[in-house]
Amino acid sequence: MAAAKKGRRSSGSQGYPGRALAVILIALVAMTGGMFLSGDTTPRLGIDLAGGVSITLTAKPNQGSAVTKANMNTAVNIISNRVNGLGVSEAEVQTEGSKNIIVNIPKGTNAEQAQKQVGTTAQLFFRQVLAVDNGVPAATPTPTPSGSATPSGTPSGTPSSTPTGTATPKSTATPTGSATSTVQNRPVSGALASGVNKAPTPLPTTPPATDPNATNPSTSSGDLSVPADLQAKFTALDCSNDKQRNAITDGSAQDKGKKVIACGQEGGIWQKYVLGPSLIDGKRVSGANAAFDTQQGNGWVVNLNFDSSGAGQFTKVTGDLSSQAEPNNRFAIDLDGVVQSAPSVHSALTGGSAQISGGFKQNEAEDLANVLKYGSLPLAFEPSETTTVSAALGGEQLRGGLIAGAVGLALVVAYMFAYYRGLSFVAIASLMTSAALTYTIMCLLGRAIGFALNLPAVAGAIVAIGITADSFIVFFERIRDELREGRSLQPAVARGWPRARRTILVSDFVSFLAAAVLYVVTVGKVRGFAFTLGLTTVLDVAVVFLFTMPLMTILARRKFFAQGHKWSGLDPKSLGVKAPLRRVRRTHSTETKEA
Amino acid sequence: MSKLGTLGHRLHRGEVSYDFVGKRKLWYGVSILITLAAIIGLAVNGLKLGIEFSGGAVFTTPKTSVSVSQAQDKISGDTAGHHATIQKLGTGGLRIQVSDIDTATSKQVQQKISADLNIPSKDINAEIVGPSWGKEISKKALQGLIIFLVLVVIYLAIAFEWRMAVAALVALLHDITITTGVYAIVGFEVSPGTVIGLLTILGYSLYDTVVVFDGLKEATRGITKQNQKTFSDVANRSLNGTLVRSINTTVVALLPVAALLFIGGGILGAGVLNDIALALFVGLTAGAYSSIFIATPIVADLKEREPQMQALRKRVLAKRASDAQKAKEAEARGEDPEAADDDADPQDGEEATASAAAGVVAPRGQGAARSSRTQPGSRGRGGRSRPSGKRR
Numbered sequence: 001m002a003a004a005k006k007g008r009r010s011s012g013s014q015g016y017p018g019r020a021l022a023v024i025l026i027a028l029v030a031m032t033g034g035m036f037l038s039g040d041t042t043p044r045l046g047i048d049l050a051g052g053v054s055i056t057l058t059a060k061p062n063q064g065s066a067v068t069k070a071n072m073n074t075a076v077n078i079i080s081n082r083v084n085g086l087g088v089s090e091a092e093v094q095t096e097g098s099k100n101i102i103v104n105i106p107k108g109t110n111a112e113q114a115q116k117q118v119g120t121t122a123q124l125f126f127r128q129v130l131a132v133d134n135g136v137p138a139a140t141p142t143p144t145p146s147g148s149a150t151p152s153g154t155p156s157g158t159p160s161s162t163p164t165g166t167a168t169p170k171s172t173a174t175p176t177g178s179a180t181s182t183v184q185n186r187p188v189s190g191a192l193a194s195g196v197n198k199a200p201t202p203l204p205t206t207p208p209a210t211d212p213n214a215t216n217p218s219t220s221s222g223d224l225s226v227p228a229d230l231q232a233k234f235t236a237l238d239c240s241n242d243k244q245r246n247a248i249t250d251g252s253a254q255d256k257g258k259k260v261i262a263c264g265q266e267g268g269i270w271q272k273y274v275l276g277p278s279l280i281d282g283k284r285v286s287g288a289n290a291a292f293d294t295q296q297g298n299g300w301v302v303n304l305n306f307d308s309s310g311a312g313q314f315t316k317v318t319g320d321l322s323s324q325a326e327p328n329n330r331f332a333i334d335l336d337g338v339v340q341s342a343p344s345v346h347s348a349l350t351g352g353s354a355q356i357s358g359g360f361k362q363n364e365a366e367d368l369a370n371v372l373k374y375g376s377l378p379l380a381f382e383p384s385e386t387t388t389v390s391a392a393l394g395g396e397q398l399r400g401g402l403i404a405g406a407v408g409l410a411l412v413v414a415y416m417f418a419y420y421r422g423l424s425f426v427a428i429a430s431l432m433t434s435a436a437l438t439y440t441i442m443c444l445l446g447r448a449i450g451f452a453l454n455l456p457a458v459a460g461a462i463v464a465i466g467i468t469a470d471s472f473i474v475f476f477e478r479i480r481d482e483l484r485e486g487r488s489l490q491p492a493v494a495r496g497w498p499r500a501r502r503t504i505l506v507s508d509f510v511s512f513l514a515a516a517v518l519y520v521v522t523v524g525k526v527r528g529f530a531f532t533l534g535l536t537t538v539l540d541v542a543v544v545f546l547f548t549m550p551l552m553t554i555l556a557r558r559k560f561f562a563q564g565h566k567w568s569g570l571d572p573k574s575l576g577v578k579a580p581l582r583r584v585r586r587t588h589s590t591e592t593k594e595a
Numbered sequence: 596m597s598k599l600g601t602l603g604h605r606l607h608r609g610e611v612s613y614d615f616v617g618k619r620k621l622w623y624g625v626s627i628l629i630t631l632a633a634i635i636g637l638a639v640n641g642l643k644l645g646i647e648f649s650g651g652a653v654f655t656t657p658k659t660s661v662s663v664s665q666a667q668d669k670i671s672g673d674t675a676g677h678h679a680t681i682q683k684l685g686t687g688g689l690r691i692q693v694s695d696i697d698t699a700t701s702k703q704v705q706q707k708i709s710a711d712l713n714i715p716s717k718d719i720n721a722e723i724v725g726p727s728w729g730k731e732i733s734k735k736a737l738q739g740l741i742i743f744l745v746l747v748v749i750y751l752a753i754a755f756e757w758r759m760a761v762a763a764l765v766a767l768l769h770d771i772t773i774t775t776g777v778y779a780i781v782g783f784e785v786s787p788g789t790v791i792g793l794l795t796i797l798g799y800s801l802y803d804t805v806v807v808f809d810g811l812k813e814a815t816r817g818i819t820k821q822n823q824k825t826f827s828d829v830a831n832r833s834l835n836g837t838l839v840r841s842i843n844t845t846v847v848a849l850l851p852v853a854a855l856l857f858i859g860g861g862i863l864g865a866g867v868l869n870d871i872a873l874a875l876f877v878g879l880t881a882g883a884y885s886s887i888f889i890a891t892p893i894v895a896d897l898k899e900r901e902p903q904m905q906a907l908r909k910r911v912l913a914k915r916a917s918d919a920q921k922a923k924e925a926e927a928r929g930e931d932p933e934a935a936d937d938d939a940d941p942q943d944g945e946e947a948t949a950s951a952a953a954g955v956v957a958p959r960g961q962g963a964a965r966s967s968r969t970q971p972g973s974r975g976r977g978g979r980s981r982p983s984g985k986r987r
Contacts, residue, residue, distance in 0.1 A: 051682065054690075077731045095725030096653060102724065388685030390663060404858040408851030415846055455788055459871045462855065463795050466848020466879070467802060473843045474806065499813075506754060507805040513750060514743050514798050521739035524732040529791045530739075533798060 017550030024433065024546040031440040043439070044106060044446035046090035046454025051390040052106040055115050057381035059099040067099045071378040076101060079118045081374040084524060089450040093118075101381065104389060106452045115383050117367055121336050122376040124282025125256050126314075126354075127275035128321060129330040129342050130224050135239030135263055135270025224328055226274050230259055239263035239270035248337060256281065262332065264339025268359070273339055275332050279317045282335075284310025288372040290365035298357040300365035304372065311352025319348030335368075405462065412465065420476060422561060422568035427472040430548040434468050437539050454525075457532045464536040467511070471544045475500040475552070483570060489562045493552055504544055511537040606835050613838075616831040619892035626769060626889055633776020640779040645678065645786040646694030647728040652701035654708055655720040658687035661712055666691070673707035678784045694784065698723060728787055736790070740797075747801060755808055762893035763804045766885035770800040774878040783870045792871045796878030803844070804886040810837045811891060819903055822910040830895045834887055845883040852876050 035041055044050075059067045059075075072095050080093040083103060092104040103118050226234070238244050245263050256278035263272050287305040306314055321329045322345045332342040333356050340356050360368065412431075416424035438461065445451035478496035483489065515534030519527055555561050561568045606612065615622070661669070663681050666689055670679060680692040689712075693704055701721050709716035744764070751760035774796055778785065814833035818826060856872035898904050 054684070073725070073729065076725065077729060080727075080729070080732075092647075092727040094650070094727035097722040097724075100722070104727075389690060390683035401855060404855045405851060407858055408854030411850040411854060412847050415850060419843065455871065459788065459792055459855075459875060460795050462851045463799060463848065463875060463879070465851055466844060467799065469847040470802075470806065470840075470844040473840055473847070477840045477843075503806055503809045506809050507802050510747060510750070510801050510805050511798050513746055514794075514801070517743040517746060518736075518739045518794070521742055522732070522735045524728065524735075525787045525791065526732065526736040526739065526794070529794055533795070 017553040020546045020550040021554075024542070028433065028436060028440070031437070031444060035440050035443045038444065038447055040443045040447050043442040044450070044452045045391075046452045046457070047092060047104050047106050047389065047391070048090075048455050049391055049453070049458075050107045051388065052104055053114070054385075054387050054389045055103045055105070055118060055383055056096065056385040057101045057103065057119060058384040059101075060380045060382055067379060069098075072099070072101065075377045075379055075381070078374050078377055079103060080524060082117050082370060083114060084527075090452040090454045090525070090528060100384070113363070113367065115386065117371060119381050119383050120367075120371050120377075121380045122282070122371045123256075123336055124285065124372060124376060125278035125334045126280040126282075126317065127260075127278055127332050127334050128224075128317075129273055129327045129332050130226055130259065130276050131234065131274040132327045132330070132342070133234070133272050135237075135265075135272045224276070227259065230261060230274060234261045234272065234274050237261055237263070237272050239272050245338075260334075260337075262334055262337055262339045264332070264342065265359070266341070271339070271342075273332055273342065275334060275339070278334075279331065280306075280310060280313045282372065282376055284313065285372055285375075286310070288369040290360075290362070290369040292362075293355075293357065296357075298355075300360040300362050301355050301357040302360070302365050302369045302372065304354045304356065306352045306354070308352075311350075314352060314354065315348050315350045318345045321345045322347050401458070405458075408462070409465070412469070416469075421571075422565065423476055423570065426548060426551055426555065427469065427476070429551065430472055430543055431465065431468060433547050434539055434543045437543070438464075438536060441535065441539075451531070454528070457528065460529060460532050461536065464540070467536070468540045468543065471500075471504045471508075471540055472548055474503050475544070475548065479552070480570070483564075489556045489564070489570060493556045497549055497552075501545075501549075504541065508537050508541050606838055612831070612835040614831055615834045615887060616827045616892050616895045619888075619896070622888040622892065626885070630769060630772050630776075633773045633780075636776045636780035640782060642775070642779055643677075643782060643784045644695060645784040646680065646692050646724070646726070647787050648726050648733075648785065649695040650723065650725045651677070651692060651694040652696050652698075652704065653722050653724045654689075654691040654693070654701075654705060655684070655722075656689045656691070656708075656712065656714050657718045659689060659712060659714060661689065663689070666712060669711040670708055673711055674704055692724065740794075751805070751808075755812055758894050758897040759808050759812075759890075761897065762890040763801060763808070765893055766804050766882075766890040767797060767800050769885045769889055770796060770878055770881040773881045774874055777877045778874065781873065783873065786870060788871045789874050792874035792878070795875065796882060799848070799879055800882035800885065803841075803882050804890045806844075807834070807837055807841065807886045807891060808894070810834075811894065819907055822907065822914050825908045825911050826898045826904045827895045828911075830891055830898075834891055838887075841883060841887060845879070848879050848883075849876065852879060 057079075059072070076093050076095055079101060080091070083089065083091040083093065083105060090106050092102075094102050096102050101118075103114070105114050233248075237248070248261055248263070258277060260275050261272065262275055263270055265271070284306050285304050286307040288302055290300060290302055293299060293301045317331065321331055323329075326344065327342075329346070330342045330344045333340045333354075335356075356368070413424070413428055416427050420427060442451060442453060475496065478500040479489075479492050482492035482496045487495070512534060515530045515537060518530035519534060522530065559565075561570055564571045663683050666681050667679070670681075670691065674693045674696075677694045677696060682690045682692075684690050691708060693701075696704060701723065705719055705721045706716055708714075709719055744767075748757075748760045748764060751757075751763055771793065774793060778789065783789070811830055811833045814836070815826060815829050818824070818829055824832075852872055852875045856869065856876050899908065
């Protein structure tokens with residue numbers, strides 16, 4: 001258990017009290033320094049205390065999913081996870097009327113980024129590429145591929161590898177880009193693979209060239225033909241034109257059961273695609289994270305993990321695709337109608353994970369991973385209004401609360417002094433250290449993970465005063481009891497500490513357990529509470545071990561305390577210390593006799 | 596030194612003590628009454644859910660010079676008995692959210708707001724808003740809570756014993772019920788803040804109980820190795836020994852909350868703060884009270900049912916009877932009763948005190964010497980002297 005480890009550490013600090021003090025002071029100085037360096041000298045405050053930005057999203061009617069109450073509630077949950085995944089950012093999401101969603105985000109958040117995050121539908125599909133062409137048709141109709149990317153002209157009839165064994169060589173002699181450099185055994189290498197493979201693969205000249213009987217019957221992708229109307233749209237499509245692009249990403253154009261046309265950028269150049277029906281749904285994605293790809297040099301990528309059924313589908317689909325010809329062996333990762341990347345597949349990919357590489361910047365990759373992790377919205381939304389909102393808790397109220405808090409703290413100090421006299425110096429110094437640590441960490445976490453302090457958190461911090469002070473009180477009472485037994489101060493501290501330590505660890509463990517369980521299981525504000533509770537509990541233990549105990553050990557050597565000065569709080573007379581030795585021995589002997 | 600200071604050492608030496616365990620029936624009664632009152636309050640009044648849980652209406656005004664606090668004053672009383680949250684928008688207008696009202700009521704409230712703020716009613720935009728604290732959050736929070744409670748019972752059963760786990764759980768439910776009841780009776784609206792306040796209390800209640808139990812566990816180690824005290828006696832001594840710690844901690848924890856409640860709420864009128872401060876004040880008080888008056892007596896009750904403890908009780912009673920007999924005889928013979936009776940009477944003097952003083956207070960010198968002697972023997976007895984309770 002953690003207790004054992006901490007116990008060991010503490011016995012070290014008991015031996016070298018100065019060292020432990022140095023550790024915590026250095027930590028404090030370092031964090032304060034970090035706080036000033038980053039410029040975040042106050043904690044980020046929640047909407048209730050500082051106001052923030054309010055974004056109103058309006059649902060657009062989407063193909064197949066009506067704007068219903070159920071859909072709106074699902075959307076609220078997903079958006080709330082996106083903006084408050086860690087539970088500490090204190091963002092609020094609620095429905096307004098029948099088709100609006102209000103997202104309130106605390107002050108200091110990048111509103112533009114937040115808007116992108118909440119508004120992204122994040123419908124993710126994996127589709128087979130049926131055809132691909134340069135996204136800007138006007139420039140050079142079909143540029144001759146240069147260099148190594150020259151179409152080799154070899155019919156890509158690799159019949160053997162199809163799982164089902166129906167080895168139908170394809171009738172379409174699609175040239176294979178010889179430069180395709182997808183590295184095997186990597187899940188999917190996206191943009192790079194398709195980027196190197198920049199040679200715009202010539203479109204099958206006659207649209208129905210890949211007629212039904214020519215398609216590979218063993219593939220799940222089914223027929224590879226491009227219907228005439230879609231072909232016409234495809235030919236006309238200019239991906240560099242925003243309007244055209246928006247038209248094809250809008251609602252009905254992106255039916256997952258149909259063939260669609262889509263745009264995507266590869267290495268900064270627009271490409272257009274004809275895509276088959278969805279082979280794997282983004283719902284099968286169970287996790288996503290952003291990572292920097294050093295091995296492939298893809299820069300920032302998003303790694304996807306599939307759930308078990310998704311993983312099975314992915315293996316099958318990639319197996320099927322790998323046996324097909326370019327460009328049909330490529331699959332497109334279609335996010336909200338935009339092709340993020342379209343890597344080629346050369347063998348079945350097992351392991352249930354895929355990678356999206358689209359020349360992302362770090363924050364883009366992180367946003368995308370975050371959005372994918374919490375699933376797609378059942379509805380498409382567009383931001384209809386963005387405005388600032390003031391704090392819900394008026395300035396006077398907050399001031400009133402702060403004054404009351406200060407008075408309360410002063411009372412605590414007064415009480416401690418009245419009861420513990422000189423010892424209260426240790427208690428107050430420990431409380432201040434604890435407060436300073438909490439404050440700096442909260443400031444630093446504001447930037448790091450979007451931690452925002454709201455009113456309940458402030459209330460939690462106030463209760464934490466009691467729990468933190470309790471550790472000192474337990475310790476002091478132990479010491480005083482040892483003194484009552486007739487011990488002098490130094491041995492009293494040395495003997496009282498292990499017992500106080502056990503009490504502190506046992507009870508703090510319960511608090512920490514509460515924090516850990518609630519943090520893992522819950523969402524939203526409860527999660528934020530669990531975070532604060534865990535933080536204050538850990539700090540309590542750290543301060544008692546690294547500050548209170550060493551300080552007490554050092555002070556026990558001072559005459560003022562060791563000789564029990566009237567004002568030290570350890571005055572033998574007021575503690576009722578008698579010289580109990582003889583008494584004890586007698587009791588002791590009678591008792592063993594009886595036992 | 597203060598009175599409390601001398602109380603500390605008098606408690607330590609057993610010169611003063613309160614029979615918490617012996618008078619448990621009285622305190623059980625008190626607690627049952629309070630809990631019942633809380634439950635009745637809850638049943639009659641119900642809990643008023645805030646806008647975060649129940650949704651409500653939002654009114655948006657055009658640009659106005661009225662400030663948030665002015666608006667708060669003006670519209671108070673006109674929101675159909677519900678709490679209004681007011682925010683100033685970037686456009687200069689106000690966003691007024693009123694919890695738990697339907698479309699019809701929202702029309703009336705719209706009229707009143709329009710009159711209060713002197714803004715034409717047609718310029719005020721009214722919409723129904725959904726909850727920001729959805730069912731999902733509540734469901735997950737409840738799940739987390741149940742998992743935590745199961746784990747904490749397991750932890751307490753391992754670190755202490757199952758009887759203490761049960762007692763801690765009872766004390767916890769006691770505290771939570773009372774706090775929720777106070778909410779229903781006072782009629783405060785339940786906001787995320789109060790839910791979180793409740794969770795804070797839950798943590799504190801368990802924390803405090805565990806600190807008290809830690810002392811109890813230490814005090815009752817090797818208890819079957821003597822025949823002067825029953826489990827209840829020892830438990831009571833332990834409680835009195837930790838009393839100073841309990842009082843000091845409770846005072847320190849309550850002072851800031853009380854300041855928030857009485858100064859912040861009472862004098863400065865910090866509305867929302869009041870809700871949280873009240874929940875915390877009631878909860879912390881209940882938490883400290885229940886650890887001493889409920890949890891420990893329950894443990895004693897349960898322990899006394901254990902065969903070993905019953906045997907101990909028999910031995911103790913027999914010893915006391917025989918000592919009384921001896922004393923009587925001695926008196927009859929005209930001797931000094933003190934001489935024969937010195938170590939027998941648990942209420943008498945220091946030996947008894949020192950042998951049982953416990954908890955945070957632990958008589959090191961003699962206690963340690965004794966326990967080191969008795970420990971090997973007591974190992975085999977019952978589940979109480981676990982190896983995990985190592986002496987340092």
